[in-house]
Amino acid sequence: METTLVIIKPSAVQRELIGLIVNRFEKKGLVIAGMKMMQLTEEILREHYAHLVDRPFFHFLLKSMMATPVVVMAVKGVNAVEVVRGMTGATNSRKAVPGTIRGDYGMSGQENIVHASDSPENAVIELARFFRPEEIFDYMPLVTPALYEPDELKM
Numbered sequence: 001m002e003t004t005l006v007i008i009k010p011s012a013v014q015r016e017l018i019g020l021i022v023n024r025f026e027k028k029g030l031v032i033a034g035m036k037m038m039q040l041t042e043e044i045l046r047e048h049y050a051h052l053v054d055r056p057f058f059h060f061l062l063k064s065m066m067a068t069p070v071v072v073m074a075v076k077g078v079n080a081v082e083v084v085r086g087m088t089g090a091t092n093s094r095k096a097v098p099g100t101i102r103g104d105y106g107m108s109g110q111e112n113i114v115h116a117s118d119s120p121e122n123a124v125i126e127l128a129r130f131f132r133p134e135e136i137f138d139y140m141p142l143v144t145p146a147l148y149e150p151d152e153l154k155m
């Protein structure tokens with residue numbers, strides 16, 4: 001099992017899409033292993049988006065990500081990073097295909113509804129940035145055996 005980070009961004013919080021987004025991950029069969037609402041600070045955003053700090057649009061990104069609280073989630077499942085990235089769709093929501101979260105709910109490259117870790121390595125780093133170890137729970141819903149082959153659960 002793999003755990004990845006999802007951030008429900010202010011663009012989704014303002015549009016009251018939190019429940020719809022969480023529901024999509026749950027209906028897929030992913031486990032919400034941790035979840036909390038928090039207000040992001042410039043400090044944490046500079047760390048999280050360090051690769052974008054020197055870009056001319058970074059101040060817009062800061063303003064956007066601090067507009068409202070966000071919901072951060074630790075999402076667990078087999079190949080969770082790949083599955084979640086597929087569910088979120090292209091970064092620019094206008095290019096995201098229908099059926100993805102961004103394709104169904106977004107119209108922008110910046111106001112693109114969710115952030116999802118882009119690799120298992122980055123997921124570990126990002127989860128540690130937003131969660132203390134005791135805030136991520138290790139449990140399996142009763143329906144788990146109906147979602148996976150027995151060998152997949154040993155991963």
